[in-house]
Amino acid sequence: MNQPLISVILPIYNVENYIHECLNSLLNQTIGYENLEVIMVNDCSTDRTPIIIDEYAAKYENFKVIHFTENSGAPGKPRNVGIENATGKYTIFLDPDDIVPADAYERLINVIENSESDFVMGKMQSFDDETKRRHEHVTFKQYQLQKKYIDVNIDNVPFFYQVKTAIILKLVKTEFLLKNKINFIEGMKNGEDKYYDIQLFSKAKKFSYIPEVIYLYRARNDEKNLSLTQRDIISTVENDVKSALIIKPLLTQKEFKYFQINVFRSIFWKIGDADFKKLTKDQQHYLLNLIKDVAVGYDSDITKEYMEVEEPIISLISSGHIVEALDYNLLLISRRWWFKISKELEKDYKKSSKIRNSNFWKVTSPLRKVIRLVKRVS
Numbered sequence: 540m541n542q543p544l545i546s547v548i549l550p551i552y553n554v555e556n557y558i559h560e561c562l563n564s565l566l567n568q569t570i571g572y573e574n575l576e577v578i579m580v581n582d583c584s585t586d587r588t589p590i591i592i593d594e595y596a597a598k599y600e601n602f603k604v605i606h607f608t609e610n611s612g613a614p615g616k617p618r619n620v621g622i623e624n625a626t627g628k629y630t631i632f633l634d635p636d637d638i639v640p641a642d643a644y645e646r647l648i649n650v651i652e653n654s655e656s657d658f659v660m661g662k663m664q665s666f667d668d669e670t671k672r673r674h675e676h677v678t679f680k681q682y683q684l685q686k687k688y689i690d691v692n693i694d695n696v697p698f699f700y701q702v703k704t705a706i707i708l709k710l711v712k713t714e715f716l717l718k719n720k721i722n723f724i725e726g727m728k729n730g731e732d733k734y735y736d737i738q739l740f741s742k743a744k745k746f747s748y749i750p751e752v753i754y755l756y757r758a759r760n761d762e763k764n765l766s767l768t769q770r771d772i773i774s775t776v777e778n779d780v781k782s783a784l785i786i787k788p789l790l791t792q793k794e795f796k797y798f799q800i801n802v803f804r805s806i807f808w809k810i811g812d813a814d815f816k817k818l819t820k821d822q823q824h825y826l827l828n829l830i831k832d833v834a835v836g837y838d839s840d841i842t843k844e845y846m847e848v849e850e851p852i853i854s855l856i857s858s859g860h861i862v863e864a865l866d867y868n869l870l871l872i873s874r875r876w877w878f879k880i881s882k883e884l885e886k887d888y889k890k891s892s893k894i895r896n897s898n899f900w901k902v903t904s905p906l907r908k909v910i911r912l913v914k915r916v917s
Contacts, residue, residue, distance in 0.1 A: 543576035543601060545644055546630045546713065548621030550580050550614040555587040557636035557757065562595055562602070564638045570645045576627045577602045579635075580617035583610035615723035615731040622716060630713045632706050636757050638666075643753035647710040650747050655690050657743040658711040661753030668757055678703045678804075679750070681845075688748040693740045697793065699748075700740060701800030701845060706732045708754055709739065729775045730782035733801065737786050741794075772809045772818065776826050779805045783833045796838040800845045803837075806830060807849050810868060813876055827861045827868075 547565060551558070566572045579592045581604060589606065596604045605620060618632060629651065633639060643661070651659040662679040666672065678684070683698055693699060715721075721738040724731040740746070783802045787795055809815070810826060818826075834857040842850045848871065855864035 543627040544570065544574040544629065544648065545710070546576040546578060546621075546625035546627030547633050548578045548580070548618060548625065548630065549633050549635045550582060550617035550621070551584060551588060551592065551635045552582045552610075553584045553586045553588055554635040555584075555591060558588055558591050560638060561633070561635050562592075564641070565633075566599075567641050568639065568644050569642045570648060572599070573601065575601060575644075576625065578605065578621045578624055579603065580605045580607070580621050582607050582612075582614075582617050611725065613726050613728045613731065615725040615727060618723045618735075619725065622722060625713055625716075627713055629710050630716055631710045634707060634756075637707070638755040638757070640752060640755060644710070646749065646751055646753055650689070650749055651710055651712070654745070654747050656745045656747040657715040658709050658739055659747040659749065660709040661749050661751050663705065663708055663754035663756050664752050665756045665758050673755070676703070684748070685750055687750065688746075690745040690747060692743065692745055693794070697797050700737075700790070700794055700797035701804075701841075703801055703804055705754075706735055707756075709736075711739065715743070724782065724785065727778045727782065730778035730805070733782045733805075734786055737789060737798065741789060772812070772815060773822060773826065776806055776809055776829065779809075780829050780833055796836075796841055799833060799837050800842060802833050803842070803846055803849065803853060806833075807846070807852075811849070811872060811875070813872055816869060816872060823865055824861055827856055827864055831856050831859065831861075 549561075554561075562577070565575060565577055568575065577595075577599075579596070579602065581589055581592060583606075589604075592602075592604050595602045603624070605624065607617070611617060621632075622630065629648075631644075631647075647659050647661060650656070662675075662684065664673045664675050666674075681702075683696075684702065688696060719738065719742045721735060721742065724734050779802055783798075786798065790798060810830075815823065834853050837853055837857055839850065839854065842853060846853070852864050852867050852871070855861075855867065
């Protein structure tokens with residue numbers, strides 16, 4: 540087999556309900572699945588996942604399986620092992636419950652093969668697991684990300700440090716990864732990807748970005764497979780803070796001020812969730828005190844540009860006013876909850892109004908009157 544064009548690395552654990560759709564999206568790539576090296580690293584799954592991925596490996600010679608004998612408990616080690624085994628000209632990551640649009644890799648290859656970039660990235664959309672309805676993450680609605688950036692570097696566009704572009708959106712030269720020893724922090728259940736991301740930006744001489752959807756992220760609804768954030772707000776925020784403090788020495792003061800926005804987004808996604816109110820007061824205070832280590836020295840102007848609503852809370856936390864910050868955060872959570880309820884009521888009202896104004900409703904009006912009359916008599 541010739542050198543693969545792209546090594547696709549999947550850290551895998553208990554995804555029997557999704558892995559077929561994920562792997563089939565690789566088989567359907569317009570660049571041809573034969574140009575892919577699919578490295579599936581099984582972290583001791585306990586469901587039927589190992590059987591399924593072994594079936595793909597048996598059927599397609601470029602689908603390779605690595606079975607761990609001991610669960611690592613986090614995606615960092617499986618991803619690092621994937622890098623060690625990658626033989627493709629380029630490397631990209633894929634989470635095993637998500638989907639890659641058919642032309643995604645072709646779009647990325649067309650850019651990186653015709654540029655001087657060490658990596659190229661695109662954007663993603665989330666889709667609901669039940670309705671399949673898609674929506675774009677707020678990150679990619681920013682005006683800066685509506686245009687292409689070809690062969691830029693982080694000095695030219697420092698705002699990329701605040702963008703949650705995610706490792707799964709980046710096609711990277713494998714030689715660049717190995718030469719710079721770029722890898723993941725092992726043992727962290729979340730936040731480890733930020734370390735990888737920052738290394739890419741800080742060490743790349745040039746990189747590119749295209750405002751095109753190259754990834755579909757599944758918002759999973761099944762209770763047995765809640766996200767890490769849904770399972771444990773405390774440990775995930777702890778990891779966010781830990782990874783931020785590991786990364787801080789790698790950046791200049793200016794760069795870190797942009798990166799802080801990236802961290803704040805991850806943190807507020809968790810402490811801004813209604814589940815945060817289920818924590819004890821001591822736990823809530825603990826988390827906000829923990830965030831202070833990241834918030835100290837933040838840039839108010841930059842933060843207001845990207846997180847205007849949350850900036851007052853960050854200001855209070857950074858100055859040590861934890862009680863006030865907590866009250867403000869709980870107020871925001873309630874406000875978001877009521878906004879969601881009002882949108883749902885509005886949706887129901889429009890739906891019922893549409894029915895009442897329909898010809899069907901008018902035609903069946905006499906029948907409904909008869910039914911009501913019969914009910915009264917009986």
